[in-house]
Amino acid sequence: MSQPPRLEDLLRELAPQVLGAVVRQFGDFAAAEDAVQEALLAAATHWPAGGVPGNPRGWLITVAVRRMTDQLRSEQARRRREEAAAMREPPPLEPSEPAGPAGGAAVTDRDDTLLLLFMCCHPALTAPSAIALTLRAVGGLTTAEIANAFLVPEATMAQRISRAKQRISASGEPLRRPSGQEWTQRLRLVLHVLYLIFNEGYVSSVGRELHRTELSGEAIRLARMARGLLPGDAEVTGLLALMLLTDARRPARTDASGELIPLAEQDRTQWDQALIAEGLALLDAAVAAGSVGEYQLQAAIAAAHDRAARIEDTDWPQILGLYGLLEQMTGNPMVALNRAIAAAMVRGPAAGLRLLDGLGERLAGHYRLDAVRGHLLEMAGDADGAIASYQAAAGRTTSVPERNYLTLQAARVRESLGKPA
Amino acid sequence: MTKFMLLQNYSSTTACTVPMSQWAPEDIKAHIDFQHALNAELAETGELVDGQGLAGPELAKFVTFDGAGSPAVTDGPFPEAKELLAGYRIVDVESEARAIEIAAQASAAPGPGGVPIQQPIEVRQVMGAPVIDL
Numbered sequence: 358m359s360q361p362p363r364l365e366d367l368l369r370e371l372a373p374q375v376l377g378a379v380v381r382q383f384g385d386f387a388a389a390e391d392a393v394q395e396a397l398l399a400a401a402t403h404w405p406a407g408g409v410p411g412n413p414r415g416w417l418i419t420v421a422v423r424r425m426t427d428q429l430r431s432e433q434a435r436r437r438r439e440e441a442a443a444m445r446e447p448p449p450l451e452p453s454e455p456a457g458p459a460g461g462a463a464v465t466d467r468d469d470t471l472l473l474l475f476m477c478c479h480p481a482l483t484a485p486s487a488i489a490l491t492l493r494a495v496g497g498l499t500t501a502e503i504a505n506a507f508l509v510p511e512a513t514m515a516q517r518i519s520r521a522k523q524r525i526s527a528s529g530e531p532l533r534r535p536s537g538q539e540w541t542q543r544l545r546l547v548l549h550v551l552y553l554i555f556n557e558g559y560v561s562s563v564g565r566e567l568h569r570t571e572l573s574g575e576a577i578r579l580a581r582m583a584r585g586l587l588p589g590d591a592e593v594t595g596l597l598a599l600m601l602l603t604d605a606r607r608p609a610r611t612d613a614s615g616e617l618i619p620l621a622e623q624d625r626t627q628w629d630q631a632l633i634a635e636g637l638a639l640l641d642a643a644v645a646a647g648s649v650g651e652y653q654l655q656a657a658i659a660a661a662h663d664r665a666a667r668i669e670d671t672d673w674p675q676i677l678g679l680y681g682l683l684e685q686m687t688g689n690p691m692v693a694l695n696r697a698i699a700a701a702m703v704r705g706p707a708a709g710l711r712l713l714d715g716l717g718e719r720l721a722g723h724y725r726l727d728a729v730r731g732h733l734l735e736m737a738g739d740a741d742g743a744i745a746s747y748q749a750a751a752g753r754t755t756s757v758p759e760r761n762y763l764t765l766q767a768a769r770v771r772e773s774l775g776k777p778a
Numbered sequence: 779m780t781k782f783m784l785l786q787n788y789s790s791t792t793a794c795t796v797p798m799s800q801w802a803p804e805d806i807k808a809h810i811d812f813q814h815a816l817n818a819e820l821a822e823t824g825e826l827v828d829g830q831g832l833a834g835p836e837l838a839k840f841v842t843f844d845g846a847g848s849p850a851v852t853d854g855p856f857p858e859a860k861e862l863l864a865g866y867r868i869v870d871v872e873s874e875a876r877a878i879e880i881a882a883q884a885s886a887a888p889g890p891g892g893v894p895i896q897q898p899i900e901v902r903q904v905m906g907a908p909v910i911d912l
Binding site: 614615616748749751752753754755757760761764765767768769771772 | 798799800801802803806807810811814831833834835836837
């Protein structure tokens, strides 16, 4: 591939703007996506030799619109040949949409990208479908790249994306800016999808590799894009801060062979201080913007860890308070599990274990409950209980690095007891 | 090139009757490192197609269905859990002899004290397209 990377970056940046514009004009998401892919291919073929046109976005839109009209024309020709002539000229761009809560700007390339993001994170889609479609249509990843990231065959991923596009087309929703209450709900879906993409890359739930960094990097790129589009939204900023503050620890999170290193044992000098500084500044900006949301709280927790140069410098009382707020806000039992760890660090293992007792029903059989119980029992000096809990957790996790880590924890406690191996 | 699936289950071997959960930490680490190294080696030779560990028998389920009503789903614990598949590698190799060589390497994975555990490896050829040049 002799294509210079700069052209590739330019095309990836323009792809969602062009797709948004074409979908807004024609409404047919699936057909528009195909047309834009063809336009991008044409650009990748012609631009290296002929040079990048003065208005690359306009060039791509023109080519994609031509493909759309060609397609419409041939379809209609099949049915009613005489209508073909009327389709020769592309329809004019529609006038500006009514302004949304973010202000009365006219429809621009930025709005098109944002609208596209909203459409890809459509409530009619399951999370895996929304993730795949977002990476494809907004992220500009190829189907092969997405398939590779999720460890499924390319044909399977192509089908998932194709079905997602059909579902959106079938929903009949025009590409428009949601308003009022709907805006808040749809934005929450968008942020959730970006968060899931990041997590999928950071803590792969299945498989051998703990990090699939290309997905984390893509999620960060999309979150940066979302913040560029909605700079005043505290939760968008909070989500980007959370990603950066978490990703900053990635270099220290695994050893050379990909095995997991827990926070307490990480070499903190390997943490990426530039990412931490950027994340902290974003978090400050988000907090200053007013309304507190769950991503800001999670980012604040990540920041508390990142600020501690040594594990013993960690401000556990602050983290405990933040988890308390987060649990109130989300009611998520996994948050309660983390609060139990923080409680143990502040008030001792017995306090943490008491909190776990209330979670047995909601997290029954989840390996994380056993993993945390093992950790707290070990802190409390109950070696046999810790070993049993670590082993139970190892038997139920679906991640190889986590299973290896938990098996090692059990073995380590057993060894400290002086029991025969 | 022919594809082979190399399968291993949880059965204890004559050389090692202690489950891994009771090994010393350094022995567990050595075993994990061995598996990483073997995968890296097979990737390097261009023979590794896929290699995966499966989640434990605790999460296994057996499903049967007679086509009417609702399917029967059986949860563990299973008395025959040791016969369940623990993981597999798929290799694409020149010959069965090479597949057997790789299986032998995998079988000698280190156990307690670095002694090879002699894990039985099931070597099964993956069926492919019919041979056309008769």
